[in-house]
Amino acid sequence: GICYEVYRQFHKMSISKSKPFTVFVEGNIGSGKTTFLEHFRQFEDITLLTEPVEEWRNLRGWNLLDLMYKDPAKWAMTFQAYVSLTMLEMHRRSTSTPVKLMERSIYSARYCFVEHMMKAGTLHPAQFAVLDEWFRFIHQQIPIEADLIVYLKTTPSVVYERIKKRARSEEQCVPLTYIEELHKLHEDWLIHRTHAECPAPVLVLDADLDLSQITEEYRKSEHQILRKAV
Ligand code: DCP
Secondary structure, three states: OHHHHHHHHHHHHHHHHOOOEEEEEEEOOOOOHHHHHHHHHHOOOEEEEOOOHHHHOOEOOEOHHHHHHHOHHHHHHHHHHHHHHHHHHHHHOOOOOOEEEEEOOHHHHHHHHHHHHHHOOOOOHHHHHHHHHHHHHHHHHOOOOOOEEEEEEOOHHHHHHHHHHHOOHHHOOOOHHHHHHHHHHHHHHHOOOOOOOOOOOEEEEEOOOOHHHHHHHHHOOHHHHHOOOO
């Protein structure tokens, strides 16, 4: 009755003051991060921060993602600088729910994408140095909550076919080798732990499964994510 409702509201208020259980959803391009987050829309008390890519496609009318793919040497730095900002903004966004689910993080930007662009020579070493100094400063000075990373593990050829099928205009010229490189960098970061920094425990899911079977796989993570919800 009303007592329970009062209790529930009070409980919510007290939880909102404490830190939410924060989950990053990571995985290669086309691994189904958005679909994974959408699966959790059915539950109450979860804040979903989906599709940061839409911000990268429209900054005051500019499509930074498109500029980056069309002329990486000129735009990679600008693009990654803006990705870092949008990620930091998501990390800092306060929630009134006990669980916060985010698509990607400032870590995958640094350890997968910027790392690749540095190794491939797309970023000049000086440009890389500036991005890396920003990353270190943020990492050391700004508290970033991380309780769990859900890694949607895929096979490069599988996501390559998905990317071709979904036909996002900017990604038309993405070669399989790029997807393979990104896969390796995700594995290095989340499985082989080659960077000192892996900010939270990693739950690995098989994201090669197609849409008809993936819900079962997603369910495997519900327990770990929802136990924190009221
Ligand atoms: N991207 C990038 N640098 C980053 C993050 C992303 O160049 N630091 C690019 C790669 C993709 C696009 O942005 O072309 C979006 O990639 P994501 O993997 O973040 O998002 P998707 O929409 O592909 O994820 P999913 O299909 O798993 O939902």
